[in-house]
Amino acid sequence: MSGMLYLCATPIGNLGDMTPRAVEALQNVDLIAAEDTRNSIKLLNHFGIRTSMTSYHEYNKIEKADYLVGQMRQGKNVALISDAGTPAISDPGEVLVQKCQEEGITVTSLPGPAACITALTLSGLSARRFCFEGFLPSDKKEKAQVLAELKEESRTIIIYEAPHHLVRTLGELQETLGDRRITLCRELTKKFETILPTTFSEALSLYEREEPRGEYVLVVEGKSLRQKEEERQASWQSMTVEEHMMFYTEGGMDEKAAMKQVAKDRGVAKREIYAIIHGKGMR
């Protein structure tokens, strides 16, 4: 019989957040695949776990997934841990999970800390609808595309960032999204945990005075319906009535329906639009 894969979440700072279930699993599996074995040995020593470890990281994730699947096929149980938090959340893991699914190997997850959820719950921003962006891409073109998508995002947005890129990222977010509310969640679960509800512009002026330090999660307010409506209104105002009509007729509306919509957008009576486009009124 094949063994199985256990995804074990580990603390993001406070060792007290390790779950008893994760300790038990790590003690009982045959092999632990860890992102950085030198880092994870400290965690294992703290909990008296003696199970052997092997490395599984960004740069060996494809070949190593084959090896680990081979081990599970031979009946061994494997646990996957990352440096901190939940494996596969901005950490290697996805490839191994996919490979196990393809090979019919059972995967289970032992939930626990994840910086994104911890930050969201502390942000004071809407947690009803949210999206997780992880790290923004480093490639300029890809990043510009992601930022353009985020501009229209109405859900709360969660972003990971390293301290030495924080100011650059805040600047890029402000430039694309406009000034917005953001909660900076720093050093979560650690001694210097700081939750700072602020705006892009305020945060940027703060970091002109002091250097960002520690680990950060950025929780950004989504675009509100009011903002969307204001932008829609502003776009009509820069158009002539004819251009506004054309916007709808070229989109497939007949003249009557377009006239009704244009009147509604501009907050005027339909007959006023009629008069303008049939040359009986002012523009």
Ligand code: SAM
């Ligand atoms: N797998 C992890 C999780 O479940 O959250 C995330 C790993 S990702 C490589 C590391 C990033 O997570 C950091 O750059 C930071 O943005 C965020 N992070 C991790 N621990 C954190 C903490 N204690 N406080 C704030 N952010 C943290």
